Amino acid sequence: MSNHVKILVMSHKRVVIGISLALVAIFVIVKTTNRQVTPTYQTAMATKGALISTVTASGTIVATNNIDVTSTANGQVSKVYVKEGDNVIKGQKLFEITQDAIGQQHQSQAYASYISAKNSLNSANANYYTLQAAAFSANQKFMNDAVSRNLVTTDPTYIQENDAWLASEANFNNVQNSILSSQANLVSAAIAYQQASSTVVSPASGLIQNITVVPGMGIVTSTNSTTVASIQTEGNPVATVNLSQVDVSKVKAGQKVTLRFDSIADATFTGKIAGINKLGTVSSGVTNYLATIEFDSSSPAILPNMSVTAAIITNVKDNVIKVSSSAVQTQNGQSVVRELRNGQLTYVDVKLGENSDTETEIISGVNEGDVIVTSVTTDTGSSSTNSTSPFGGLRGGFGGGGFVRVGGR
Structure with a gap:
């Protein structure tokens, strides 16, 4: 009998505990369900103004109006006449080099080539006058004999004198080409001789930069020249950027460009599209088209081969209603x-x-000044979520507010 009572008591306790747990669970569910969901809207007004469409492309600086100062001399730098940032003029002495035996040999060979080119030009000029006189003489003989006697074109004398004149004229024309060639050879020999000279001079007028030599420094060259400085001339940098297949049709010569450098903080430059190579190049299955950009201004901070990002303005529409994209x-x-x-x-x-x-242009549906929701943050008291999707829990309504759908105005 006592065992039977104990079993009934234990059963009763289990029932009570079960009912208590069930009540707690129901309370938690009710509290959770009734928790108020509060939305926070991030908004911006629809505005009216200019919409600027751009194409963004990246590339490098390919020219900064720098001319290299080079030398093929071998030896030791004895004097430096300029310092970084000096203004120099074309032909101004920059450095002096004491040549070693190899340098002296190079200079002598370059001088011999220069003298030979100069003599060749003198010979070509002398030959010019000789052949000019011969051509004139042959023409006069032909005109005063065969032509004046009205000989037929099949007459042997006519044929002989006419051919002699034509041959003399051809020789005279050929010597003019020979003079042009001799002049080009002389210029090339003069440059080579100057390159091998003990005195290094400026190849152009401008600002001297990138000096790489000091007194006492040795210079050793083989067949190639050594760059010892550069001259920045007047003019603006040039960049090239890669355009994708999608963007190339939007870009045209003359369009304005804004340019930025990662290496030059808080600086924006402007320029324009100079041209587009529409032949394209293919790399790893991707086709790119090279566009050349001329800068409107320069800066000492812009250096060759720097990376640059360009925003090419492809279209500008004024007085449009626009919202955040x-x-x-x-x-x-x-x-x-x-x-x-x-x-x-x-x-x-x-x-x-x-x-x-x-930004995106709105043709119809929105007016200037309308308050547009750009994103929604929902706060349930314990956590928050941010949503810009139209399906992000808005359709059930927030705080009883709900939503309304209307057509465009």
């Missing part, structure tokens, strides 16, 4: 934006126009 969404193939009207979230059908990197 993050506010534009798609529902069932229809473009929509979310507006706040009297505190209530409203979906509005819109017709889109052009777009830039950050």
